[in-house]
Amino acid sequence: CGMCVVPTVGVAAADDTITVGFSQVGAESDWRTANTESMKSTFSEENGYNLIFDDAQQKQENQLTAIRNFIQQEVDYIVLAPVTETGWDTVLQEAKDAGIPVIIVDRMVDVSDDSLYTAWVGSNFKLEGQKAMAWLDAYLEAKGRGDEEINLVDIQGTIGASAQIGRTQGFDDAVEAHDNWTTLAQQSGEFTQAKGQEVMESILKQSGDDIDVVYCENDNEAFGAIDAIEAAGYEVGGEEGQILVMSFDTTNAGLTDTLSGKITLDTECNPLHGPRVQEIIEKLEAGEEVDKQAYVDEEMFAADDTVTSIKVDDADYEVTTITQDIID
Ligand code: GZL
Numbered sequence: 001c002g003m004c005v006v007p008t009v010g011v012a013a014a015d016d017t018i019t020v021g022f023s024q025v026g027a028e029s030d031w032r033t034a035n036t037e038s039m040k041s042t043f044s045e046e047n048g049y050n051l052i053f054d055d056a057q058q059k060q061e062n063q064l065t066a067i068r069n070f071i072q073q074e075v076d077y078i079v080l081a082p083v084t085e086t087g088w089d090t091v092l093q094e095a096k097d098a099g100i101p102v103i104i105v106d107r108m109v110d111v112s113d114d115s116l117y118t119a120w121v122g123s124n125f126k127l128e129g130q131k132a133m134a135w136l137d138a139y140l141e142a143k144g145r146g147d148e149e150i151n152l153v154d155i156q157g158t159i160g161a162s163a164q165i166g167r168t169q170g171f172d173d174a175v176e177a178h179d180n181w182t183t184l185a186q187q188s189g190e191f192t193q194a195k196g197q198e199v200m201e202s203i204l205k206q207s208g209d210d211i212d213v214v215y216c217e218n219d220n221e222a223f224g225a226i227d228a229i230e231a232a233g234y235e236v237g238g239e240e241g242q243i244l245v246m247s248f249d250t251t252n253a254g255l256t257d258t259l260s261g262k263i264t265l266d267t268e269c270n271p272l273h274g275p276r277v278q279e280i281i282e283k284l285e286a287g288e289e290v291d292k293q294a295y296v297d298e299e300m301f302a303a304d305d306t307v308t309s310i311k312v313d314d315a316d317y318e319v320t321t322i323t324q325d326i327i328d
């Protein structure tokens, strides 16, 4: 009903353990599940922590409620995985007034004053998009399709999330740079399989025969899109006449689809923030300085070795051909 306050799990801890309040986006994707697991296994009791975990079911108002609960419970640290970038200034000011350091993970917050958070650790989402599209450029060239008219579909993530903003930016900039590339459709799949399938179905109805590439902004959307594409009688894959599906997150299921060739490129987005946040908290406990922002390194996995390295802004990135033992 939205009125009931979801009871936040957790109890007040003995005074020598560190109590961490973690406001998580939700459980919309495999990536999110791995991210939650990383935080829970790092901030375990046996590791000397008391973790109070809250799942906001992808609603910002639930995250605001959770943070206010953490403040009332006088936690030692607040960790926030923000669902979208804006709307955090007031609640972060309340945490600051309460003297509770806030660590942002994964997506960014867009705040008027960056002293409202102590540190951020996550991915460079625009670079992820640039890398993926640089691979597509090289892949099509290698396949002799560099001058062909290419029609692309972008199934976007949750609108306003940093991962969506950055990956869409990488997509749009690359399409802009190629006069033989056209964006047929660009719509949010909300980072979920169900919505990804629904959006793909409606786009296929409008222009199925014209689609060359589907750029999914996470694996779960790709799973849904692939089901829709195959149900409509088209083939997914990197060859002419097939629909090339590319994705992000490199979840186990995503890499399994890359191994089978259903996904042609999966660009990593590393979910294992637990250890990184722990390092920040331990430094803060020791009174040491921490970096304001820390990007995680991320790789790319392709179904075949057509392209083994790409360049973005004079930096080189390796493209790994997926094998079963990488997935295990
Ligand atoms: C990316 C993260 C995104 C994942 C999606 O760091 O914010 O949110 O790519 C998840 O799977 O929903």
Ligand code: ZN
Binding pocket: 137, 178
């Ligand atoms: Zn090009």
